[in-house]
Amino acid sequence: MPFANTSANLEINPFHTASDVIAWIRKQAIELGFADCGVVSVHNPLFAKQMQGLKQWLEQGYHGQLTFLENNHDKRANPALLVEGARSIISVRMDYLQTPPKRRTVEDNDRPNHAIIARYARGRDYHKVMRSRLKKLAQRIEAMLPHWQHLQINAEAPFVFRPFSDSAPIFERPLADAAGLGWTGKHTLLLNKQAGSFFVLGELFLSLELPEGEPTTPHCGSCQACINICPTQAFIAPYKLNANACISYLTIEYDGIIPEQYRRAIGNRVFGCDDCQLICPWNRYAKLAVIDDFAPRHGLDSIRLIELWQWDEAQFLKSTEGSPLRRTGYLNFMRNVAIGLGNATADRQNITTLQNRLGHSNMLDEHIHWAIAEQKRKLC
Structure with a gap:
């Protein structure tokens, strides 16, 4: 107070x-x-x-x-x-x-059939x-x-x-x-x-005129774990990111057909990517949230790709109300889920489920056809 x-x-x-x-x-x-x-x-x-x-x-x-x-x-x-x-x-x-x-x-990476959403x-x-x-x-x-x-x-x-x-x-x-x-x-x-x-x-x-703080000394040293772990090699050099290749950018900000060269690397990440943080040694000191607002909604910390694929636009809007996930829009979000299903464990049911969504949009169809081909390749 x-x-x-x-x-x-x-x-x-x-x-x-x-x-x-x-x-x-x-x-x-x-x-x-x-x-x-x-x-x-x-x-x-x-x-x-x-x-x-x-x-x-x-x-x-x-x-x-x-x-x-x-x-x-x-x-x-x-x-x-x-x-x-x-x-x-x-x-x-x-x-x-x-x-x-x-x-x-x-x-x-231990949950290939789950939809990974940035924490x-x-x-x-x-x-x-x-x-x-x-x-x-x-x-x-x-x-x-x-x-x-x-x-x-x-x-x-x-x-x-x-x-x-x-x-x-x-x-x-x-x-x-x-x-x-x-x-x-x-x-x-x-x-x-x-x-x-x-x-x-x-x-x-x-409008207060307050004294400034002091910058902190960097403590990364020679470690390059974050650069080496990036699935799409989005880091051009230390401290320089090529957003065009970043999974967070591709799954959240990018609108349209995701270049095929990145689709396998995206894996099952349907909104954002935490890899460079998860591998960082400093995150052994990461603290937990002290407010309830960051608690997962609608099981988004454990939801399976196949469950998300069943969402129609009305369900998407309902389940993402007040959520950052709204930023992608429905079609781009389903595009990401389609890529995830293509990278999921090989299962003939995945192919049938993907085929049932064909015809919704040309952009989405492009990713569905790719995902079906990936599932068939792994089943051979």
Whole structure:
């Protein structure tokens, strides 16, 4: 709860420095279900530096259909343009894992007939969870402003705030890196020495002028496990991803016919991929979620491919309400399931089941025919 407004507390104000404010904000963030938080100025030079790398990456065509990355470069380079009056950004992370991963093994490969959905996406859409809790954090901060007006952190000015979670042109991971929440791993995800990488990120822009955190020292060393394990070899080099080959991109963002060269490697992953995280040695320290929103819905942590294949569009919409899975759309999701069935254990029933769905769309038919051919090849 916010610092109580009692006469005793008003006489003895415990906030002597801006660091006291940050410590208080961190405590509130943890109470609200976040694992940690840090601060970056909206004027930090990292944003302009990141733009150089982004432009090179875009020029090389590694972004595929992610054309939104070609826009709003002015806001990416200068996040102050996103929220008028904002001076600081609070970066937060939230753990989402439900069960501890097996140490340094891709356990998903042990279930070829199950539909593998990325662990962050098995429950409620985290974007909504994140923004809702960031708003509550902002409201707690606003209630404390009278106690901070002597600290010269702009607490006396009209309070401005806005929460984000993968919903604006923000360099989210580099921002969290600069705020001290972890370091960027060779798989381009944020790593934390005490918590691995199974967490999602969010930002709270606000008008307070708070001191910035200190970046964390990288601790990947010579390890390249994440690069070596990638089924599609999507990593061009350490810290450089070719999205065109990434299973998460292909099964979530890519619209249309998935190139045949990647279909066997996709295996039974129907929404996202956790391989580079599962193999990472730092994830032996991964923490479990502390809020219920990430708990699997509709058995999405153990559902079989054949069950998903029975979904019609109405069932898809019903079962993915408030879920990240909605992002793919029905046809692309069934496309992914068809590929999964093609890669499943050989079974003549799979062929019959696949054939029954032919004629729904030309795009889906392309993947069904491929899956039938794969099943027949394995039965020979």
